[in-house]
Amino acid sequence: MSTPLHRLKAEFFKTLGHPVRIRVLELLSEREHGVAEMLRDTGVEPAYLSQQLAVLRRASMVVARREGTAVYYALTSHQVTELLLIARSILAGVPAGQADMQSGLRTVAPREKTP
Template sequence: MAAPLYQAKAEFFRMLGHPTRIRVLELLQAGPTPVRDLLADLGIEPSSLSQQLAVLRRSGIVTAGREGSTVVYALAGADVADLLRSARRILTELLAEQGTLLAELRAAD
């Protein structure tokens, strides 16, 4: 029996729940990127990046290909970039509301 949709969504968001994976997806929004460039931008150990890329690849939201001896990663589709933009908008709104509340609290002192 297939898992209910809400469980599948929860698994999807759990897969996204690592800062390195989110950063990789953000970097890949600019287009296909060689692993060496991802390493330079992230400043993490190659083994750690490899582990995170494997999770993203297994989930199907990134693809990997070779250009000569270079491994290049790309987003599997535009929907992931849309999701990241939506998350940014949501966070911006939440932080703006928190900033307003903080200002009100400071003014009350």
């Protein structure tokens, strides 16, 4: 018996339900990043970043490649970037009174890729 689609969607959104994973996906929406860059840009400990990257790899949202001793990550689909932009758009429409959240939208928005 196959897993119902609503359960698969719930697992997918659970994967997105962590601030560090979202930040990693935002960074990767711009371009491929090395682990050292992501450590600097996320401000988390190496073991913690490794944990979060493993979750994203298991969900097939990112792929890793090794170049010498360095490891680089990239998104597996440009649709992740689109999803982050859609989420930003939805959140930007949230009623006033949530100014903290809205100011955060301006500071961490993924860049749109030009075709």
